[in-house]
């Protein structure tokens with residue numbers, strides 16, 4: 125619980141948009157809910173976790189204490205291999221400010237709203253295999269994004 129500042133998100137007086145070429149120009153610190161803390165702690169080690177229900181067996185994302193499929197409170201953490209495929213994507217902005225939002229379906233059965241990075245946006249396609257990469261955020265936990273596998 126030492127990094128609880130990530131929840132607050134406050135104390136960031138810098139409002140200047142710093143643009144860096146190649147990828148999302150700014151990655152704001154993620155808002156970390158207590159029930160998702162293990163997810164973000166694992167992200168620091170480059171590991172991607174999803175939740176699986178011990179009652180119905182379904183996986184879900186974003187991580188919650190209560191299974192969204194059957195409302196069971198018996199959920200466990202499952203380490204994802206970090207591999208999946210592009211379900212849909214949309215590239216926005218131009219030049220250095222260009223970034224690509226995507227839904228990525230993990231092999232473990234969950235779909236994440238994320239960014240596609242480290243790639244040529246023009247060469248992306250639906251169904252393409254991707255793997256997770258963790259990108260540093262501004263003063264918070266690393267954020268899982270995806271690059272061509």
Ligand SMILES: [Zn+2]
Pocket residue numbers: 177178179180181182191192193194195196
């Ligand atoms: Zn369930």
